[in-house]
Amino acid sequence: DTAVSQTPKYLVTQMGNDKSIKCEQNLGHDTMYWYKQDSKKFLKIMFSYNNKELIINETVPNRFSPKSPDKAHLNLHINSLELGDSAVYFCASSQAGVFGNQPQHFGDGTRLSIL
Amino acid sequence: AQSVAQPEDQVNVAEGNPLTVKCTYSVSGNPYLFWYVQYPNRGLQFLLKYITGDNLVKGSYGFEAEFNKSQTSFHLKKPSALVSDSALYFCAVRVGNSGYSTLTFGKGTMLLVSP
Numbered sequence: 001d002t003a004v005s006q007t008p009k010y011l012v013t014q015m016g017n018d019k020s021i022k023c024e025q026n027l028g029h030d031t032m033y034w035y036k037q038d039s040k041k042f043l044k045i046m047f048s049y050n051n052k053e054l055i056i057n058e059t060v061p062n063r064f065s066p067k068s069p070d071k072a073h074l075n076l077h078i079n080s081l082e083l084g085d086s087a088v089y090f091c092a093s094s095q096a097g098v099f100g101n102q103p104q105h106f107g108d109g110t111r112l113s114i115l
Numbered sequence: 116a117q118s119v120a121q122p123e124d125q126v127n128v129a130e131g132n133p134l135t136v137k138c139t140y141s142v143s144g145n146p147y148l149f150w151y152v153q154y155p156n157r158g159l160q161f162l163l164k165y166i167t168g169d170n171l172v173k174g175s176y177g178f179e180a181e182f183n184k185s186q187t188s189f190h191l192k193k194p195s196a197l198v199s200d201s202a203l204y205f206c207a208v209r210v211g212n213s214g215y216s217t218l219t220f221g222k223g224t225m226l227l228v229s230p
Contacts, residue, residue, distance in 0.1 A: 004158070041203060043159075043220040056217055090158055100209060100216060101147050101166045106158030 003027050006091050006107040013081060014115050020077045021110045023091030031055075031096040032074035033104065034066060037088040049074055050096055086114045117142040119208050121221035128196045129229050136191040136224045138206030148189040149207040149218070150180055159205060165189060176200070196228045 004025045013019055025032065033056075034046040048056035049068040063079040074091060088111050092104040118141045128134045140146055147166055151159040163174025165182040173179045180191045189206060206221040 041153075041223045043205065043223075045217050048217070058217070092158075101164070103149060103161035103164060104159075104218065105161070106151075108156070108158045 002107075004091055004093055004105050004107040006089075006110050008110060009108065010111050010113075012113045012115065015081055015083060017081050018077070018079045019081060019112075020075055021089055021091075021112075023074045023076070023107060025072055025091075025093040025105070027093055027105060029093040029095050029105070030071055031094050032068065032071070033092040033094075034074065034076050035090040035092060035106075037090060037109070039087070043090070047074075047076075081112075081114050083114050086112055088112070117146075117208055117210060117219045119206050119219055119221035121204075121206055121224045123224050124222075125225045125227060127227050127229065130198050131195050134193050134196045134200070134226065134228070136204050136206075136226060138189045138191065138221060139187050140189060140206070140208040141187065142208050142210055144210045146189075147209050148180075148182065149209075150174065150178070150189075150191050151205045151207065151220075153203040153205065153223070155202075162191070162204075196226075198228045198230055201226055201228045 007022050031050045033048045037043045046060050047066045051071050052068045065077045068074045088109040090109045091107040094104040095102045120139045149164045150162040153159045163172050165172050170182045178193050203223045205223050207218050209218045210216045
């Protein structure tokens with residue numbers, strides 16, 4: 001059973017298009033995240049949701065809009081795709097709470113390539 | 116602000132030899148420290164964490180890490196490396212008892228274990 005699943009695994013599209021990536025977790029966690037990993041493998045947080053509420057929004061262009069219909073799902077919509085958006089996008093989840101000491105569980109990533 | 120440094124881009128070790136992957140951190144307050152491993156085309160997998168208590172923590176696949184407060188380090192170790200340990204390793208830190216603070220990752224260290 002996949003704990004954190006992302007679709008699609010690969011996404012190849014043209015500059016200027018709009019695309020979405022979906023994420024679902026079956027771990028019963030209350031917090032979900034989107035990360036971007038660039039070509040040098042550097043990993044950076046983009047967004048975090050706790051119980052469907054946005055709690056962390058790093059400096060990300062407005063073209064990126066996350067949506068959490070329920071606490072098991074966190075989707076990422078990207079408008080007007082640019083060449084610099086090419087990267088691997090990871091979804092993750094964890095049980096949050098006051099102490100923040102729980103590890104995050106990652107999906108296997110969506111490889112986005114902009115032509 | 117919090118940060119993590121992994122000074123080595125790559126660590127090479129022969130199978131059967133001990134391995135160390137270095138990590139130093141900077142954080143205001145008590146650190147929560149984590150190690151993750153990433154295999155090719157996969158998401159990050161949690162290995163171990165330090166929250167409080169014993170400075171030597173043991174994790175998955177025979178890995179362990181030692182928290183050193185005076186040197187602000189959290190080096191990952193394994194007594195006897197396996198070829199299958201070859202992967203990309205990330206150290207991460209967040210401020211303790213902070214609920215929704217972000218997890219900051221180091222740039223990653225590639226571990227190559229030769230037969």
